[in-house]
Amino acid sequence: MTITITAFERSPDGGKGLARDMRVRWALEEVGQPYDVRLLSFKAMKEPAHLALHPFGQIPTYEEGDLALFESGAIVLHIAERHAGLLPDDTNARARAINWIFAALSTMEPPIVDREIARFLEGDKSWYEERLSMVLGRIRKRLSDLSARLGDANWLDGEFSAGDLQMVSVLLRLKGSGMLDEYPNLSAYVARGEARPAYKRAFDAQLAVLTAASTG
Amino acid sequence: MTITITAFERSPDGGKGLARDMRVRWALEEVGQPYDVRLLSFKAMKEPAHLALHPFGQIPTYEEGDLALFESGAIVLHIAERHAGLLPDDTNARARAINWIFAALSTMEPPIVDREIARFLEGDKSWYEERLSMVLGRIRKRLSDLSARLGDANWLDGEFSAGDLQMVSVLLRLKGSGMLDEYPNLSAYVARGEARPAYKRAFDAQLAVLTAASTG
Incomplete structure (x- = not known):
C-alpha cells in the first residue's frame, strides 16, 4: 500500500530539517519504505480537509490504505513496529x-x-x-x-x-x-x-522541496 | 512476575492524583494487574540507586523481572500491549x-x-x-x-x-x-x-499513601 505523508510547502525552518515530517522521512528511509509527499500551504493546513486528518492542523500526517495517523511520535513507532530496522527483536x-x-x-x-x-x-x-x-x-x-x-x-x-x-x-x-x-x-x-545514510537521504528529500519551491 | 512501580513518598499535589504514577496505577487497574509500590523521598529520587532506573531522577519507574522502564507514557503503552483492555484488537x-x-x-x-x-x-x-x-x-x-x-x-x-x-x-x-x-x-x-472504577481504585490507592504518611 502506498504511504503518503504531508509536509510544509514552505518549511518555516528554511530547510534545516527541523520540521517533524523529517522524523517520519528518516524512519521510512531507515526501513527502506518508499513514500509520497503531499505538500500543504499554511492556509491548507487549517482547512476542513486537512483538519479531518489532523485535528490540530499541523504536519505531518501519515496515510496508508484505510489508516490515517497524525502524531509524528506515533507514526515513527507505527513504522518501527511494521518494518525491521528500528526496534530490537528482544x-x-x-x-x-x-x-x-x-x-x-x-x-x-x-x-x-x-x-x-x-x-x-x-x-x-x-x-x-x-x-x-x-x-x-x-x-x-x-x-x-x-x-x-x-x-x-x-x-x-x-x-x-x-x-x-x-x-x-x-x-x-x-x-x-x-x-x-x-x-x-x-x-x-x-x-x-x-x-x-537514511538521515542524509531524508534530509536531502525535505531540502529538495524547498529548492524546488524557490526556483519553481 | 511481580510489577513494582515507584511513587512520591509525599506527593507535591497533596493527593489530587496528578503525579504520573497515577497514570500507571490506572492502567494496571484497567487490565487487572496487581502491583507493588516503592515510595521515594525527593532526596532518594536523586541518588544513584534511583538514577540507575530513571536517568532524569523522577517517578514513576516500572520494574517487572529483568525489565525496567521510566517514562509513564512508555509504561502505560507497555501495559496496554501486554494485557487486554486498553488497546483495540483491530x-x-x-x-x-x-x-x-x-x-x-x-x-x-x-x-x-x-x-x-x-x-x-x-x-x-x-x-x-x-x-x-x-x-x-x-x-x-x-x-x-x-x-x-x-x-x-x-x-x-x-x-x-x-x-x-x-x-x-x-x-x-x-x-x-x-x-x-x-x-x-x-x-x-x-x-x-x-x-x-479502575480510575477510582487507582485514585484511592495513591491517596492512601498520603493519608498513611500524614497519620504515620
Whole structure:
C-alpha cells in the first residue's frame, strides 16, 4: 500500500530539517519504505480537509490504505513496529527502545521547544533575557542527565533504534544554540545520527522541496 | 512476575492524583494487574540507586523481572500491549489509539505543564500575568481543536483506550483552572474517565499513601 505523508510547502525552518515530517522521512528511509509527499500551504493546513486528518492542523500526517495517523511520535513507532530496522527483536529491549521514544518527546523536547516559543513570542518583551536563562537552565539539567546516561555508548540502548531517531531529532533543535557543545558525548551522538545514510537521504528529500519551491 | 512501580513518598499535589504514577496505577487497574509500590523521598529520587532506573531522577519507574522502564507514557503503552483492555484488537484502530497517546503527551500536555511551570517559577515576576495569558491562549487553542474532534463521542476513537487514559490524565491537570468548563464536551469526557472504577481504585490507592504518611 502506498504511504503518503504531508509536509510544509514552505518549511518555516528554511530547510534545516527541523520540521517533524523529517522524523517520519528518516524512519521510512531507515526501513527502506518508499513514500509520497503531499505538500500543504499554511492556509491548507487549517482547512476542513486537512483538519479531518489532523485535528490540530499541523504536519505531518501519515496515510496508508484505510489508516490515517497524525502524531509524528506515533507514526515513527507505527513504522518501527511494521518494518525491521528500528526496534530490537528482544521483547524487553524493544520496550526500552520505546521508552526512549517517550523520553525524547515527553522529557527532553518540551523545554527545548520552550526556548523556540520564547524566542518567537517573547523575543521583544522586556523580560525575555531573564526568562530565557530560566528555560536554558531547564534544558541544561536535562542535557546533563542525558549525557550522564549515554556515557561513551554509541546509542542509548544497544543498537540504533527509533528511540535514538527521536532523541537525535529532538537534540538537533539545539543546533546553532551552542548548548550541545557543552556535552561532547551528546554532540558526537547527534553527529552519528546525522551521518546515517537514511538521515542524509531524508534530509536531502525535505531540502529538495524547498529548492524546488524557490526556483519553481 | 511481580510489577513494582515507584511513587512520591509525599506527593507535591497533596493527593489530587496528578503525579504520573497515577497514570500507571490506572492502567494496571484497567487490565487487572496487581502491583507493588516503592515510595521515594525527593532526596532518594536523586541518588544513584534511583538514577540507575530513571536517568532524569523522577517517578514513576516500572520494574517487572529483568525489565525496567521510566517514562509513564512508555509504561502505560507497555501495559496496554501486554494485557487486554486498553488497546483495540483491530490493527488500524490500535495504531490510532496509540496516536492519541502521543497526542495527549506531545501536543496537549506541554502547554498545560507550561502553565504550572509559570506559576511555580514565575509567579512572583512582574511579567507573570502577561505571560500567563499567552500560555492560556495556547492551551485554549489546543482545547478548542480537541473539543471539535471529540464532538459528542464518549471517547476519542471508539471504545475507551490507553489514548483516552492519557488524554483524561492530561486534562485533569486543568481541574480547578476553570478552563475545562469552557468546553462542556471535554468536561464530560474527563468526568467519564474519573467515573471508571479502575480510575477510582487507582485514585484511592495513591491517596492512601498520603493519608498513611500524614497519620504515620
